[in-house]
Amino acid sequence: MADSPLPSQESLFITDKHHQLHLRHIHQNDNGAPVLMIHGAIENGKIFYTESGKGLGCYLAEQGFDVFVADMRGRGKSTPPIRDDQAHDQTDQITRDIPLMIEFIWQRTGQPVHIICHSWGGILVASALARFPKLVEKVRSQVCFGSKRSVYARNPEKLIKVDLIWKWLSPLIARHKGYLPARQYKIGSDDETRESLRQSVHWVKHTPWRDTRDSFDYAAAAQSTTWPPTWHIAAVADHALGHPEDIRRFIRETGNTDSFFTLLSKANGNALDYDHINMLTHPAAREDHFPDLVAWLKKR
Template sequence: MRSSSKLFPVALASAELRGDLTEDVYLLKPNNSPDPSVELALTRLGRADAVNARGVPLVLLHGSFANRRFWHTPNGHGLGAWLARAGFDVWLAEMRGHGLSPRNLGYRHNRVADYARYDLPAIAAFIAEQCGKPAHWLGHSLGGLTLAAALGGGHLAAAQVASLTLCGCQISRLHWSLKLPPLNWGARLLLRRREQVAAGWLGQGPEDEPAGVVREGLRWFGLFGRFGEGKEDWAAGLADVTVPVLALAGAGEQAAASAACRQLLERFASPAREFLCLGRAQGFAEDYGHAALLTSRGAQREVWPLLLHWLSHQHLPAVPGEASATFA
């Protein structure tokens, strides 16, 4: 079968018409990591009435225990579908072993370090080849941290990023008990024997998560941990990143407190960086939770238009109260 790319083997796995949207699923085999079995599914959403017109590319990265359905439901709803209808060239990336991406041979050892070092650069290169312009990148939870790791580690070039949006992302807050060295080390040792952490763990879902990713997260948030891998200090590396950045946090979040989300944003050197807390105190209809800030009906009314404005202009519109804070 002829490859859809000149960079590395890419197969067009399916091309479907979903109502008013086209849905093309590509399977990338970059062959750029120590595990040669890695294949990555990348779904493109576009308007059916503009097949030959490419919009501005936008890449959406799901969080832990998730897949592309976080952004695009089978019946055509979700933020990804909505932004495609708004004219963006939307790309839904699925990490190794998630969604349509097959489980690689080293699945149990998968880490964010691998996503950042190998997978995101390959995805960025393919989208640049297809679209001819830098993409906007939006990540939820672990997806956003993967983007921060790729940028902080110098694996994703700033020239490939038109803007960055981090939703519910932080690197400084975890339940106090898991910061205790005996408990943290014990949990990591237990996970070394496991292939995966089952979907639904701690109320997460619907996908299983490789044990390696969970062990990596425990190391980051441990008492002596840091956001990095080996000699790479991703948090420190963000001081060299100057792309426009928006950070969203839900006032009702437990997994990522808004203060911690803001602390991550402050590590960037971007001249254009904004923080938005989504809660009643800031003039919103509810205190949004970790997933609800992007997936709920309220988010569709209140949050999605703000994201559209940010992606179009790299600044937020005026919002009620103190919801938006711009950094000089």
């Protein structure tokens, strides 16, 4: 029997002043429920797909979803790259990029969107929904893989990845270079602006969930937000960047009562003890927890 054809892929762009925001459109069924995928810090959309058909984005397209994978401003195929335009931060992603992408998909499909996030992407999306309650009307559900806001975990991996690399070494490099060239230093798959790095470090340090640019109080707004159904997925071998207990703290901080939590581990019946990255990229995920995700999305 011949293999099924791979989903189609093309690049779409949203113009916002002098920025071009890139969405990778992956689809076999343009009438399927739309999915927007948001990556984390020092990442781009490739955490969700490859051009050869691997990754969660491609898997969802094979299951009939209409998938849009974001590159946040300056990352991936969005232009200009961070090295050429360093004067933006995570507030721009919260107040501009995410609302523009949700509205673009709403106008294109006429349907509310499922949002799937990895790591810090889940914090940015939650911030956007808390800040702009009308956006929630255009969101069908959200799924967060390894999304935490503050890091309370105490273990050797946290000391290296968070305290040493993220809080100390990365700001030092950013002050010297003007931005964080994470790809060059092999600490991430994409770069980060100096100000965006500063803002994320500030939130990671147990400080209030408040915007460092204009003091908007996300924590207070979250308490009156009508959240979409939300699934938080943690990995048992993720000891620092999305520690299960830190994810649970973030769930409580949002006040989202329509949410639930899953821990991926062998003890819970999964194929392996996943970590922060391979819960999205390991080949076993296609037969392990990806089908459960499809079933959950279809019920929404």
